Amino acid sequence: MADKLPIRYYKPKSEFKFDITDIQNFVYDMSRCIKCKGCTWVDHTYMPGTKFMTRCPSAEKYQFDAYGAYGKMRIGHAMAEGRLDWNEKAVEIMYACTLCGACDVGCKRNLDLEIELTLESLRVKAVQDGVGPMPAHKKIADNISRTHNMYGSPAEKRTAWTTGAIKPAAKAEILYFPGCTASYINKEIAQSTAKILKAAGADFMLMPEERCCGNTLFSVGMLDEARASAKHNIEEVRKSGAKTLLTSCAECLRTWKVDYPKMLGISTEELGFEVIHLVEYADEMIKNGALKMKKPFQTRMTYHDACSLSRLSEPWTPYEGKRGWMGCVEPRLKRRRGSNGVYAQPRDILRAIPGVELIEMPRTRENAFCCGAGRGTREAFPDFATWAAKNRMEEVKDIGAETLVSSCPRCKNNFAQAVKAGGIDVQVLDISEVISAAIEA
């Protein structure tokens, strides 16, 4: 538009792309942060009052501006311009963050800045510069390298959850990817998922040689290792002929649906198979009558939106373009704002269970407060992760919920630990367990 004006506005067009391996791609975003702190506060429309005002665990816990996205943008900008070097505090600041996407959707309510990508890119830069990731992350990387799972458990025990009546098919349209946590730690989630699929009349197969999705590798900036995981896993699914990859873990979902394409420079569509979470499948089956939930569950329940299933789950499309006058880009960019995350399906499922009284927490959907476990946080900053879970549990208690449900084993574990440590009288369940219990005749 500027070109058509009678007065010439000077602004050379600069090329950029959504490539997190080069922080220079995000200098514009870092330099245009206005410090409104929309990244930290709950959307003003949904602001619940003077309790539960914020949605950024990092800013809330550590308080200094440096820990909020606005601070990280300034620090990152200074680093990108060579005005500031890494030190121990800088590394801590970049990793003591759940990368939960709350800041990204908050910012994109008013601006068009790519905060999440910038934060991911800063972690990649930390690894490139030899200061990242944190020691705990290196341990996970070592575990994955040795045993193909983040816990360092024996690879051959990965399918030990398939006991009793659980009989994965040799070939099926649906490939169930339970991920490391449901395979080794929370087997009840994998088992419940299998039961739900069976009840819906769907065969499923497993990957012949399932390996960690690489969520933590990607999240902490170890892109070479993460890319290797992505290539292997995608190839395995393609070879299997599966049309749908189904996860019961929100972190795995995002890794497959968003991070893999992002790392490989392709779109989610170009994976060649659909990636969905159990709740998307179950919701459809319930609505078309294939899955019936008849067993009552008398409880006052609330649902916690796992970040990677909600605001971070929109499909990925690579972007390469030019930025011109007023920061406008061409070609036109459809920005990921978290608006189309999986919000309705889990709620519809839970409401369909007889006896369930579903109540919302003050911070819900795109404003939800992260449990604190994901993206390498629990491993490197266990105290912070526990603090975040306790903060969220305060909300659960505030609304008088008896049962807290999420759709990610990472959330479940972190909440369960907070409940145990705090002696809180709240039952923590994964949504797969709830559905599974409701379909038992």
Added chain:
Amino acid sequence: MAISKEIYKALESVAGPEYISDDPVICEGYRSGPGGYEAGLGYERVMTTVPGCVIMPRTTEEVQRIVKICYRNDIPYVPYSTGFYGPRSHPHVEDALLIDLKRMNDFVLDEKHFYVEVGPGMVYSPIQEECMQHGAYVVIGGGGAQASAIANLIGDGWSPLSHRIGLPHRRILGTEIVMPDGELLKMGSLAQGDDPFWGEGPGPDLRGLLRGYTGLRGCLGIVTRMAIKTLPFQPERLEPTGISPNTALTLPEKRVKWINFTVPSKDEQVKSMREIGHAEIAGAVTKVPLFWRAIAKAECKEEFWDIWGKETEESVANFFIVRVLLIGYTSEEQMEYDERVLMDIMNEVGGIARRTKPSDESWIKNADSAGMWLMCGGYVSVDYVIETLSQSPGHGPCYAELKKKYTPPLMPDYGDPGWFQSFEMGHQGYSEFLVYWDPDDDTNPVDQFYVDTSKMNIKNRFYTSLLGPHQPLYLTGPKYGPNYHEFLLKVKNEFDPKWMSHPPVPLAHDVFVERAPWMHHMKDWESPADIPK
């Protein structure tokens, strides 16, 4: 003087080791930065720097102790609440201590006596939500939902909701301020007891001094506690709806309703506002600029420019809208009565009611100034005047004419005459401009435009808000006083003889003009030779 280890230890003993840091990375997080309100301009580049140390007190007593340590050791300090609104609230001198007040976010609502009491870390939208849950509302506005209520009220504090109540100092009740040397000053009834209900005496009533006209950015001390008057509201819930970025409050239409009217001309706009005020109806009455409509429609900044690019000088010149918020404060019947009165007024001026969404996106709970940055990703600056309702609408065309001289780098606005509205039931008229530019353009003309705006207001006798710390004090002071500058500096010297509290405010813009070579030719006013360079 840099903060020595000894002084650091002393400060640490006040707030605790968790809440103080001189780590360069922590300090970098407090940079004003090139994004935001007037940031990236010469003022930001020339006048601001990162702090030497940051401390986060929790209580008034801690603030006092910190300030006393600073005063004793000649450490300049800057109070900082939420950090929004740009360079003027950031350190202007090297090695300053930034006192981050966000932990002081106490909140008390006194439903019976219609006030809330807040600390400087409490922001607007939670306060409004709490108030609405108790049948009340506050008028804070200005900086927006996510800005400190106290900073807002001592800085700006006006919004369309000011229609009923006017200038912000009317809403400030009992207030507590830590003076630049650490002494505690309590204003209003707080001077006699722990009851902030009353803002005026028997204690000293320094509220006007404290806030100046558009705030003095903490150069006269740190407000640590303030009671704010609330106003009665209607009882129905304004239900949040939508998903980000398209969220809004659904209005209970029998009690709260926006109606947009088009009217034939500017005269009718002004007349309708005056009549609405005289009839003592409505909660807000405003004429909005056309580009706000483009912001509301656009899903992204590129779309904004597509929409805005279709406007012309003619379409902008013929855009006469009056936007009215009706509130049935006491009953549905009152609402119906107000609506009938409104329709009578609008019929008289030839106004036509347009289809209006039954929701509020921007004002009641949001004061959503952050949304105004959409189109350029980071910039806005304003000129605003509070005048009579007959004088303020004349400000827009004058300002629009001046803008032409600086376009580019200012965005093409096709002669947009800004927005204006009535305050205090038509007693006051408010006129405001938002101007945008691409920070990557040559922004020196924007710095010059800022000062030229002041000269325009002086010449045309618009009672500009850009006094004191927003403009060279020696330019504006003699013209608005005639000794405003001398008065303000005497007060500053009395309160803060060592100039430790946010130096060199209120002379910061004078210093900027001296330091920035591209500003020198603008200087046609007298100032003392000893202004720091």
